Amino acid sequence: MSLVSRHINTTRLIRTYNASTVLQTLYRHGSCSRTQLAKLTGMSPATITRIIAELMEQGIVLEGKAGKSTGGRRPVYLHIDHTKLYIASLKLLRDDCRAALLDLKGNILSTEKLPWGGQTPQEFLHNTVEILSTIFTQAGINREHILGVGVAVSGICHPKEGRVIRSVNLDWEDVPIAELLGSELQLPIFIENDANACALAEVWLGTARDAVSSMYLKTEEGAGAGIISNKALLNGSRFTTGEIGHVPLIAGGQPCRCGQKGCLEPYVYFGDVQARYAEKTGRKVTRSQFVELIQAQDAAALDLVRESAGALALACTHWGILLDLDVITIGGFWGKLQSEVIDYCQRYYAATARQSGIPCSTTITGSSFNNEDADLLGAAGLVIDRWFAPLSVPFHR
Numbered sequence: 001m002s003l004v005s006r007h008i009n010t011t012r013l014i015r016t017y018n019a020s021t022v023l024q025t026l027y028r029h030g031s032c033s034r035t036q037l038a039k040l041t042g043m044s045p046a047t048i049t050r051i052i053a054e055l056m057e058q059g060i061v062l063e064g065k066a067g068k069s070t071g072g073r074r075p076v077y078l079h080i081d082h083t084k085l086y087i088a089s090l091k092l093l094r095d096d097c098r099a100a101l102l103d104l105k106g107n108i109l110s111t112e113k114l115p116w117g118g119q120t121p122q123e124f125l126h127n128t129v130e131i132l133s134t135i136f137t138q139a140g141i142n143r144e145h146i147l148g149v150g151v152a153v154s155g156i157c158h159p160k161e162g163r164v165i166r167s168v169n170l171d172w173e174d175v176p177i178a179e180l181l182g183s184e185l186q187l188p189i190f191i192e193n194d195a196n197a198c199a200l201a202e203v204w205l206g207t208a209r210d211a212v213s214s215m216y217l218k219t220e221e222g223a224g225a226g227i228i229s230n231k232a233l234l235n236g237s238r239f240t241t242g243e244i245g246h247v248p249l250i251a252g253g254q255p256c257r258c259g260q261k262g263c264l265e266p267y268v269y270f271g272d273v274q275a276r277y278a279e280k281t282g283r284k285v286t287r288s289q290f291v292e293l294i295q296a297q298d299a300a301a302l303d304l305v306r307e308s309a310g311a312l313a314l315a316c317t318h319w320g321i322l323l324d325l326d327v328i329t330i331g332g333f334w335g336k337l338q339s340e341v342i343d344y345c346q347r348y349y350a351a352t353a354r355q356s357g358i359p360c361s362t363t364i365t366g367s368s369f370n371n372e373d374a375d376l377l378g379a380a381g382l383v384i385d386r387w388f389a390p391l392s393v394p395f396h397r
């Protein structure tokens, strides 16, 4: 069998409903016996045996050590060979474009900055292909083992057409990323808005693994939300679900660059908070200095954190109750401020739900990832989601 036809068969096999369900279960549980897989997936033992044999023949699933016997034959535990499957990811944000190679567990194996500025989108993407190819060569991996390329873009995207509709931050309009990258790389390309991609990263690799419905609030560079409802990403008819950064939330609140007052963005975009701190104290501080000032109980810094925590608590509570969420993840450094931000939001949410007579078991948490990696992992989460979610659209390449 040639490599090409083997790859097509592999792709076809793991895109079948049964095989992808088995892989998804193994991916989430780490390892399972055939009996456990049958119970967890609801498939017959004969079906599981057949699918596992096919997946093992193709090198995707391995047998581990035999477990303890509970009376009958000792069960053999199966697991996905994470070293055989890779994901490439790209983050395209304001002043921060980066490519990475990850394994299926979300470990970043290598990463490279993408030069930005003075290029057309076509030129930029062509250079990106060359950088990705170098990353693949240096890692010594077989391209057949790359599941796909995930792209997290700061802007409004058409995920099905693989196109950026509009990105104010990149100054891009109507850029067919999947077509441009896919024709050169010959790999499946998936694109998503950055907040949506981060929401998927939390589902597959982070805080929302066990949630049915969850939200990722993107902060620091701006404000946006990625929403998972009933295990599926919400995109909306115009692909603008979660574009909440400039919807006024606080009457008479802080002025925003959009011309309105009280949007979430001026409370979480670090540049705005930094400017207000300088206004109060005459000092310009970096992000890490600001965090140190909070830890040192600096009065001006604490005032600003309380103000931002108040805005985040409103956002979490309004949207959390509206969508009946299990988990809300606050990204960026705001999510790392446990007592000042996370605990405050959790208390506010619980008190509001109690007063409204709504049962509440929503968990508010910081992200599992550091902010620099969140979008790269988000882009990887997008590929994992498209590959392993049983109801997702089949590959078009």
Ligand SMILES: [Zn+2]
Pocket: 245, 246, 247, 256, 257, 258, 259, 260, 263, 265
């Ligand atoms: Zn605004």
